[in-house]
Amino acid sequence: MDIYKVFLLVLAFALNMTKIYSQQSMDQYKVIFTNPPQHVPTSKTPDAPIAGNGDIGVTMGGGPDSLRFYIGKNDFWRAYPVYPGGIALPGGLDILFKELKDASYYAEQLPGSAEIKATFSTKACQVHLSAWVAATANKIIIELRSDKKQIAHVRLWTVEGNGAITAHGNSPVTWVSRSFQTTKLLSWPTHIALAMNTEKDELILNPGETVRLVITVYTNHDTESWKNKAISEAIQVTDTFIKQLRWEHQTWWTNFWRLSHIDIGDTYFEKYYYQSQYLFACSSRKGKFAPGIWGPFITQDGAAWGGDYHLNYNYQAPYWASYSSNHICLTENFDQPLLDYMEAGRMFARKLLDCDGIYYPVGIGPKGLCTSMWPLTPEEMQEKYATRENTIDNGYKFLGQKINAVFSVGNMLMRYYSTYDKNYAQKIYPYLLACADFWEDYLTLEDGRYVIRMDHFNEVMPNKRNGGIWRDKLGDFNSTLSLGLVRMLFKGILDMSTFLAVDEVRHTHWSNILKKLSNYPIGVLDGRLSLKNMERGPQNKEVIASGLNRVSIHGLILPSGVMGPITDSVFNTILLGDVERWSHKQRIKGDWGNTLNNGIETCYPGAVRVGYPSDEILMHMKERIEMAVYPNSWIVQGGGGIETFAAVPLTINEMLLQSYEGVIRLFPNWNYQKDASFRGLRAYGAFLVTSSLKNGIIQNVDIISERGRLCKIENPWRNQSVQIVRDGKSAEILCGKWLQFPTIIGEKIELRVYTK
CATH class of the missing domain: 2.70.98.50 (putative glycoside hydrolase family protein from bacillus halodurans)
Structure with a gap:
């Protein structure tokens, strides 16, 4: 032989x-x-x-x-x-x-x-x-x-x-x-x-x-x-x-x-971490139609909400853990339905709102399909929604929200920042540009600031509970959700257009929008500063502060990523105080963050990002899982379905590694008394990161640079000097709270404590 x-x-x-x-x-x-x-x-x-x-x-x-x-x-x-x-x-x-x-x-x-x-x-x-x-x-x-x-x-x-x-x-x-x-x-x-x-x-x-x-x-x-x-x-x-x-x-x-691996010394959460990733890998694949609310696990005709692509979070959320888990292959199908709907979105924007750009209803499907029209006859409308008016918004369910198109930009930016794939950026840039066209038209400049009118924090629609009466609920002014997603959009398109070297002539206006966009509304709750859902409500009514919740998190923290402890530490302290209040607001044990109906995949990683203690989060998450989970590890909630697959993986990934604020942070929200390690998690900047924590000390930091971008990382050893090792050879020595160094494509970098 x-x-x-x-x-x-x-x-x-x-x-x-x-x-x-x-x-x-x-x-x-x-x-x-x-x-x-x-x-x-x-x-x-x-x-x-x-x-x-x-x-x-x-x-x-x-x-x-x-x-x-x-x-x-x-x-x-x-x-x-x-x-x-x-x-x-x-x-x-x-x-x-x-x-x-x-x-x-x-x-x-x-x-x-x-x-x-x-x-x-x-x-x-x-x-x-x-x-x-x-x-x-x-x-x-x-x-x-x-x-x-x-x-x-x-x-x-x-x-x-x-x-x-x-x-x-x-x-x-x-x-x-x-x-x-x-x-x-x-x-x-x-x-x-x-x-x-x-x-x-x-x-x-x-x-x-x-x-x-x-x-x-x-x-x-x-x-x-x-x-x-x-x-x-x-x-x-x-x-x-x-x-x-x-x-x-x-x-x-x-x-x-x-592709990636975590070890946190807790088999309970490791089981849900990996079973959740298994379930989503069973649901989504490159080159195939994107999964709807229930994935391919349909057991009868007439799936709830048609099993469609619900664009005000349900469609986007299942993908969120895949970016940091380095399972980009599972996200390849996300964009196509959104791109296919652009022609219809342009028609709606022009016909219904006299705006350029795209305007999407709440529910779509593949191949340019709209799934969410009102019933086609007044009689059906009366039976289902207690009103005969089936011509609202030309017969389509926008439900008072203008953010359905821009919401998906969050996923697009998560993938873009995680990979810096130029081909991908070129593919989705027209979508971001169409969203920017819309919001340039829709925003209003009043008293030196841009404001957002009639984009609603919650869905607004007739139903039997309100007797078919709904118009008195219209009129939200500066919804926190809207302000956050619009800020995300213009920040992201500035970054991407610079990366692609296009539309530089529009940068001044986009930067001006970011500079003059209204601040997030804040009030006083229980004697401290707290977040409002919106600045003013319907009929120009004053709105009291009610704190951070799932919908606000979507606009500010996830998927938007526009707020955090590095971006604005003062504002982050307010949000952290709001999360601390969740424990006092629980109606029943396990419903921390009000996630029994929706939001386990949002509130728990959101709480991680603002810095709420990891042990407390995991305790509450275990209670929530035990409250409603099936034997197949599918965490159950009252609203959508497969979005819960992101809950445990994303929460744990964010505890072990964060990078959404432009800085890689290792074990940013983890109890240092507990050993943990991870391999191959993906950070913004197209970096694959491996690290371990033992006896309260970070042991190793290995980084693979896929795109050769500048790397900025929080010093894993605080004030100690750090030796950079490039492809096995000692290189520069850095010190300070923030370490910053150039990389080249495919380079393997090790960080070590410098000893003379």
Whole structure:
């Protein structure tokens, strides 16, 4: 055997061992189910074991004798402009075991191997199951083994009704299809086919043998030959093919988990940290449609809010932890729906507000779809909203808010500052520019300052609770949310246009807007300064201070990143005082920050950024998780769904590393009495950072510079001098509170305490 072949064998062995180690180390954070799911099917969050590849999602419902796998796909939409349009359920697979009646139920959701494993037992027999969605293909694999010969009945099915056209066949393999194509309101057609690698509806399980079911799933958004491709690939399935597919699957997930890592000595939060990242990786993927409110885990038609892209935080929030976790690949699909809607946004801005730029309603979908029109008839409007007026804002739900387009700029800037990817900046710059065009027109200069009128802190709409009367709630003046997001926009577009060397002629005006934009409104609460939601309310009424809350955080702290202890320490002290007040305002234990309905992914990392003690935050977060969480680690809230995936990872990342204020800060909000470490977290400036804390002292600081930008970091060792080591060679020595040094592309930098 020549040396090259030996090298390849050694390399293959090393890679295989790496995968095994990765799977084993990550699978320690598995979650266990000992009872069948209780909340499947549902219009909201399922409580079942789930798996996915960022496009296709599988939810395992039912009991041992009657399993039902619900198959969802992010691009299978009933493209209506009104509810009940939105994402739809393609279908699923039933597996029936007569011998498993009254069997015990045991299942695991494994983040390392990205699969569901289950064992169902009776006194007479035991069945083992594995289910996974191939990370690199449109395929679902279900493997079955039994210790006793028995027959399983299988049925591949699709959903009837809601205007869909369905078909099915069982030769040469079993297949079903569902299409939305002829309904009058449909904006564009959607077709899907599910094909399974058998024509039989009975499977014989012999002891010790593995039976594999492979379901291939394609839509017309994947390929024009969606049906033929699904069927032909199901025909071609072989054991060799499945082994190759599993290798690719394991490789993808191994590489995913290797991108970053944290160790905080707390297995409770580490489990939710990694399970949350697993759930989002199952929901979102480059080159695929972006996930809606419930991701691809749809278990019935009529998902709440159509499962759409809700633009006043629900759509944006699931991505927030991915930037600092160095999972940029999961954010690649975020921008496309927003770019696709720009033509409609320009029309709304001009027609409804006589402004340039873009103006978006609260809910959109893929391919330029609006999902959030008011009901099309006065009668439907009366039934749902207690008023016959269905022509509000030309029939579209803007809900009194002008910020729906600019809200997404927060995510765009988070990715831009984290990567300084020029191609990405060029892609999204037209969107930022269109937002700037709008706000240049919409802002009003009064008494030497720019003010914002009629952009509302909360959604304003008719409903049955207010008897259909809503106009008396209009009139917010200088909403904290609006002021923060607009400041974020103009700060960001100044940075990006400078980076791209475009539109320099507009810099003076943009800088002037930032300089003259109204201050954030502050009042007195409980004898101290506190934040107001807005400067004045409807009918020009004075508004009392009520403190920092979820909506204010969106404008000031996250995703905007325009306020913090470095940016404005005095104002940050006010916000910190407001967070301290949350403990006194809890209505019930666990509802710290009023996050039971919405906002766990906002309030907890927001509290970290203003400097509230980390141990207190984690204590409250644990109470909140225990208050409403499903066995699959999906933290549940009353409003949206997959945004809670960002809550734990983002909170912990912000405790270990912050950079949003232009300075890298290590363990900025962490109890130094607790050892912790992280590897590969991503900082603004396109830096990958690794560090550890032990016995109250930061041990190591390693930085990889992706773009060769100037690095500014808070001195990890306070007043001690620091030795910079560049690619293993000692370089300059720096001292002071803030250390600043140039880098080059691809350079590895180490920071060490300087000793003579």
